[in-house]
Amino acid sequence: MFWDRESEILARPLLERLQLGHLQETVRRVARRVPFYRQKFAEAGVKPEDIKSLDDVRRLPFTTGADLRAIYPNGLVAVEAHEAVRLHTSSGTTGKPKAVFFSRRDIRNSAELMARSLVMTGVTNKDVFQNMMSYGLFTGGLIMHYGAERVGCLVIPVGPGTSERQLMLMQDFGTTAVHILPSYALYFAGFLAQRGVNPRTDLTLRRAFVGAEPHTEETRRRIEQALGVDVYNSYGLTEMNGPGVAFECEHKAGLHLWEDHFLLEIIDPAAGEPLPEGQPGELVLTTLRREAMPLIRYRTRDITSIIPEPCLCGRTHHRLNRISGRTDDMLIVRGVNIFPQQVERILMSMPQVGPNYVIILDGLDDMAVKVELAAAGFDGDVEHLDTLRRQLVEKLKTELFVRPNVELVPAGSLPVAEGKAKRVIDRRSL
């Protein structure tokens, strides 16, 4: 199903022509209206009229998260103050948050992209959409809300609440789709099991949209299994409007990035140079239609790669592979680069292991993985638990090239995060 068929299946040459026009327009606007970019362009020795092809984007300077923090609160705004109608910020766990401004048209566009994303998974105006993401400054609540409303769903704007309340709403209003953090989806499935609620027969859920936390294919399969739903991966970031930047279609084979709104590059994060199509690197995005706060070559710090083959759904917008990590999240243990997702993939491939885990770095350079046992993983036999623990150590060592200590703990003994799950605790005294 298509929401905006014409835009979604636009032939590549036409799509690229459209991108170039929007890129040139964006570069002209920021050079005129944003002193930060005027200065950056001057330092790089580039003028708006130098952008003659899409490849010329490489001549433009990068924008980083640090730039956004440095210029906080509103140094990148390209419209008159009264033209901005909405403000969102990143969580700002380290110092100042990143503030992002939206004009009326930006809000409409982000809702439009969100609507495309939902409809391509099969959502219609008959769906009852329970949005379990946090509302407020976090984009995951409101941006998704506007998109689902635009499709015509009945939207239940519950936000994060107790599991009892979520379940009551699902039962009373016949919820068919949820927007949820993957870590919470797994927790919620455990809650349902404890309550004796079988989601397949007692609820009407059909789809879950998960995002805001990097997660693995194994986690998707677990959520699908546990909740009896189709799970679709949603990619977005506050700096690029939040959710609806890239989304999976019905085939669940990579995320279509809406290229008529974002110009996509994959670069070598260390060298800053573009990588050949298909090779994994850091995703860099330039907004093509943003009015209030255009961003040029924004370093997302997310690691992914382009899937060059066309998708069976017929959409021409390139697909990205699942985010395999954030350059920010990368851990260096005993000189080895490790992404938490590698650990997650191994853990979630073992049915005896539950959804909640934490990686603890301690001492000089010791790595421990604490993971909760699944109900199915306990038969009363200490020997079986020891075997499982040894298997986990071996599998992790093979994947990571570092031998971690593995601790099995009872379900429910690790803290459950209110928002995004905290998976790494670094207490090293290096």
Add this chain to the structure above:
Amino acid sequence: MTSMNLVAVFVENKPGQTARVTKILADARVNICWVTIAHSGSFGVMKFLVDNPDQAVRSLQEKGLMVSRLEVLTLQAPNQPGSLQAVADCLAQGGVNLANCSGFVANNRAILIIETHDLAKARAVLEQQGLHLLTQEEMTSL
């Protein structure tokens, strides 16, 4: 049935866990007849023989504990030299390998609790030799 159900509980290996579990059992008016606690690194497993396993499992699960039932054989033999050896001989001849075992004497009766990965075979071997396997009721009213 001549096998018995133990209630096994998976807990973190840290102070206070035994008190936490036994308080739940006490509050549920469950009587504990026998217990072992084994630990391995970060975790421990407690095994209880109780008068009401259903109630024990229900109460522990309601409090969020990870619980499993474990089927064991409980054997009664005379309190005299050579009893254990006679039982061990039977099992050896039947080719039964033992896992965890524990034994004690109560009311002048020798009791042996046997965990094995081949419960059916062990039961057949012992019953064939005319050894008395206790039921849950017999065991809990010793």
